[in-house]
Amino acid sequence: MSDYLVRMMAADGTVRAFAATTKDLAEEARRIHNTSPVATAALGRLLTAGAMMGVQMKDEKDLLTLAIRGDGPLGGVTVTADMHGRVKGFVNHPDVWIAPKYAGKLDVGKAVGAGTLTVTRDQAYGQPYSSQVNLQTGEIGDDLAAYFVLSEQLPSSVGLGVLVDKDDADGFYVKRAGGFLIQVMPGCTDETITALEKNLTQIPSLTAALDEGKTPEDLLEILLSGLSPQAEGQDDLSYYCNCSRDRVSRVLLSLGRKELDAMIAEGKPVELCCHFCDKKYEFTVDEIQGLLT
Numbered sequence: 001m002s003d004y005l006v007r008m009m010a011a012d013g014t015v016r017a018f019a020a021t022t023k024d025l026a027e028e029a030r031r032i033h034n035t036s037p038v039a040t041a042a043l044g045r046l047l048t049a050g051a052m053m054g055v056q057m058k059d060e061k062d063l064l065t066l067a068i069r070g071d072g073p074l075g076g077v078t079v080t081a082d083m084h085g086r087v088k089g090f091v092n093h094p095d096v097w098i099a100p101k102y103a104g105k106l107d108v109g110k111a112v113g114a115g116t117l118t119v120t121r122d123q124a125y126g127q128p129y130s131s132q133v134n135l136q137t138g139e140i141g142d143d144l145a146a147y148f149v150l151s152e153q154l155p156s157s158v159g160l161g162v163l164v165d166k167d168d169a170d171g172f173y174v175k176r177a178g179g180f181l182i183q184v185m186p187g188c189t190d191e192t193i194t195a196l197e198k199n200l201t202q203i204p205s206l207t208a209a210l211d212e213g214k215t216p217e218d219l220l221e222i223l224l225s226g227l228s229p230q231a232e233g234q235d236d237l238s239y240y241c242n243c244s245r246d247r248v249s250r251v252l253l254s255l256g257r258k259e260l261d262a263m264i265a266e267g268k269p270v271e272l273c274c275h276f277c278d279k280k281y282e283f284t285v286d287e288i289q290g291l292l293t
């Protein structure tokens, strides 16, 4: 895995910035879920955002969940992230095909449709926190920017890009993926904001910049130009699912006695599949009975 994220601060600590390359994890998600190009882009974008938000968490057990629910053909996109840059996710309808916006531009907004973005933080210490905003465009970057302003009072610029290309066998793969997140802290001056806005115009298309081979360091150099950026560290990113037989059996139990009794009466083993990594777990009738006792 070669995915990673770079963190920086700038303008005397009033600007926080992240940039990531996420090609491998976006491709891993595509491979697991066999997603269509537009579904690959939607999932890859939200995974990238999850990674950049996840590494800001403080505790080992903290979990961030980003859930998009839309009335478009994709139905929804769900991603979780931990503080170690480990992300996983799925789309409700991975095989959606819709016409591109224009040549080479997948129409994620149309595939997602109108709906909501919910951000949930399950914290090791303290109450879980959940906040919902209406989708702005369904393009995901814009929707997260709206979330940061409305729910966290943190004016932010979010760039997310996934470039899907055809492979030799007429299939698809993720050629490039990545993103950036620039957040303006209280006390930020108007001059800094003006400089940031000007810098942002230097990257009119993130996907094009990624395709040119721009690294996270390159992106932040452009975006924080003239703002005395300071490196704050780097994190490895990966697609990682922590499902286990034990977790899945708890899901099975949560179906309730009536449902489980019906399965036992059926007399056949039951197979459950992890939404995030597609791993299959089989439970025999004896094992289901064992769970109940």
Ligand SMILES: [Zn+2]
Pocket: 241, 242, 243, 274, 275, 276, 277, 278, 279
């Ligand atoms: Zn799993």
